[in-house]
Amino acid sequence: MSVSVSVxxxxxxVVTAVAVxxxxxxxxxxxxxxxxRGHGRSYHSQVVISDVQYRSSDRRDVRDPDGRPLNRExxxxxxxxxxxxxxxxxxxxxxDGHTYxxxxxxLGGHQSVRVHTGFGRDRGGDLYxxxxxxxxxxxxxxxxxxxxxxxxxxxxxWGHDHHDHRGDRGHRDGGWHxxxx
Numbered sequence: 001m002s003v004s005v006s007v008x009x010x011x012x013x014v015v016t017a018v019a020v021x022x023x024x025x026x027x028x029x030x031x032x033x034x035x036x037r038g039h040g041r042s043y044h045s046q047v048v049i050s051d052v053q054y055r056s057s058d059r060r061d062v063r064d065p066d067g068r069p070l071n072r073e074x075x076x077x078x079x080x081x082x083x084x085x086x087x088x089x090x091x092x093x094x095x096d097g098h099t100y101x102x103x104x105x106x107l108g109g110h111q112s113v114r115v116h117t118g119f120g121r122d123r124g125g126d127l128y129x130x131x132x133x134x135x136x137x138x139x140x141x142x143x144x145x146x147x148x149x150x151x152x153x154x155x156x157x158w159g160h161d162h163h164d165h166r167g168d169r170g171h172r173d174g175g176w177h178x179x180x181x
Contacts, residue, residue, distance in 0.1 A: 046081030049143055049156045050112060054136035070118030071128070073136055075143045075156075082109040089148035098135045102127075 055073045075092060079085050087102040092115055100115055105127065107113055113125050117135050120128035129135070136143065140159025147153050 045085075045147070045153045046083075047077055047079050047085050047087070047107060047145070048154045049075060049145055050078035051076040052136065052143055052156050052158065054138045054141070054158075055134050070131065070134060071116040071120055073117040073134055074114040075136070076112055076114045077107065077145065078112040079107045079109055084108045084111075090153070091144075091146045093144050093146075094135050094137070095140075095142050096135075096137075098131075100129045 053072065053074050053076075055070075077087075077092075084106045087105045087107055090102045091099050092102075093099040105113070105122075111125070113127055115127045115129065117129050117131050119130050120126065122128060137159070140157075142155055142157040144155045145153040
């Protein structure tokens with residue numbers, strides 16, 4: 001048997017072994033991915049809900065046509081990673097089903113954006129939902145962030161209905177008492 005035939009056989013054996021090993025590990029990682037999706041657990045993301053400011057007033061209507069009182073109500077998202085993240089079609093919602101959908105927005109690495117409830121002109125670190133009524137309940141609520149596939153990214157809860165108050169913070173003009181996932 002010549003040397004070139006032996007080399008080809010060894011090379012074929014190595015290629016086959018690598019292919020079999022790769023095929024054996026692929027289903028396990030795919031199963032892990034599907035398992036985490038099926039149970040509604042969040043996947044690892046660099047974007048988090050970093051702060052919430054709800055209104056301190058019980059007044060839920062806006063008499064000011066430009067929505068300024070509602071702009072003091074916001075949820076802040078922070079990208080804790082280096083790379084920018086495309087938030088197009090991501091959603092931010094409350095317990096009552098009020099949902100804000102991000103359109104054509106990239107959150108830069110180590111940057112934050114505040115999503116205000118009222119009216120305004122979207123710019124860099126401030127986006128506006130253009131709503132005429134308060135979204136975030138001061139007594140209790142949950143802000144939920146989902147990606148464009150509907151996967152849970154992060155959430156923050158506050159108020160008397162939420163028993164786990166790790167990470168409590170107080171803010172002037174309202175604030176939040178809540179916890180992260």
